[in-house]
Amino acid sequence: MFTAMPAFDYSEIQHALEDAHSLAEAAEAHGTLAGCLCATVAYRFEDWLAEILPDGEADPQTTEALRELFETTAGALGAPQMEFSPLLPGDVEPIDARATALGLWCQGFLYGLGASSLHDATQLPGDVGEIVRDLSEITRVGVDTADSLESNEGAYAELVEFVRVGVQVVFEELEPLRIPPRRSDGSLH
Numbered sequence: 012m013f014t015a016m017p018a019f020d021y022s023e024i025q026h027a028l029e030d031a032h033s034l035a036e037a038a039e040a041h042g043t044l045a046g047c048l049c050a051t052v053a054y055r056f057e058d059w060l061a062e063i064l065p066d067g068e069a070d071p072q073t074t075e076a077l078r079e080l081f082e083t084t085a086g087a088l089g090a091p092q093m094e095f096s097p098l099l100p101g102d103v104e105p106i107d108a109r110a111t112a113l114g115l116w117c118q119g120f121l122y123g124l125g126a127s128s129l130h131d132a133t134q135l136p137g138d139v140g141e142i143v144r145d146l147s148e149i150t151r152v153g154v155d156t157a158d159s160l161e162s163n164e165g166a167y168a169e170l171v172e173f174v175r176v177g178v179q180v181v182f183e184e185l186e187p188l189r190i191p192p193r194r195s196d197g198s199l200h
Contacts, residue, residue: 019080021100021112027076031069038112039119041098044081046123048088049182052189056081062126088182095179099171106163107154113170117149120178128188139184142177149174 025037033040040063047054047062056078061067069077080098087094097116100109124143129135135143149170154163 019083019098021098024076024080024098027069027073028063031064031073033063034065035063035119036112036115038097038099038116039122041080041084042116042119042121043123043126044084044119045088045095045097045178045182046120047126048085048123049120049178049185050124050127050129050188054085062123088179093176093179095175095182097171097174097178106160106167110152110154110163110167113167113174114150114152117146117152117174120146121150124181137184139181142181146174146177 021037024041028035028037028040035043043062044059047059051058057067059081060069060074060077068074084095087096097113099112099116102109104112121143152170155166158166
């Protein structure tokens with residue numbers, strides 16, 4: 012059974028990022044975090060702030076909220092129970108706003124992968140490459156106005172679940188990239 016990571020209030024994270032003058036929306040910033048955690052050796056909180064904030068720092072209250080999101084996300088990705096969930100607006104938001112946020116989340120994730128040592132994440136072999144290519148397609152997600160709200164809601168829920176599970180698979184499959192290289196004397200860098 013799926014146990015989600017603790018829910019964060021999307022609007023609170025969005026306001027915190029706005030207060031810190033981030034150019035990234037909350038969904039995109041969280042996607043960037045997940046992508047970097049998947050593919051970067053020893054990714055740190057400070058590294059993420061440098062990616063999403065103009066000066067790489069924020070006031071203490073914003074820093075605390077972002078640090079909690081960072082630590083919870085890192086823990087959920089590494090948990091054996093597949094607890095990870097993308098940070099997206101809640102169901103009270105209109106479906107088109109949630110779909111846009113999902114597209115931004117995937118865009119951020121791809122950016123995070125690209126910020127690592129991967130040269131072209133879309134060229135990864137096997138399931139990981141397929142998932143990354145699918146996430147690339149999801150960046151263009153939209154609401155089909157010809158379909159009913161119920162149909163759009165169902166399609167959105169399926170995409171969110173695909174992203175949630177797909178990112179967990181990418182994290183697990185890219186684990187060898189996150190192992191620090193050994194120096195010739197046998198010690199770690």
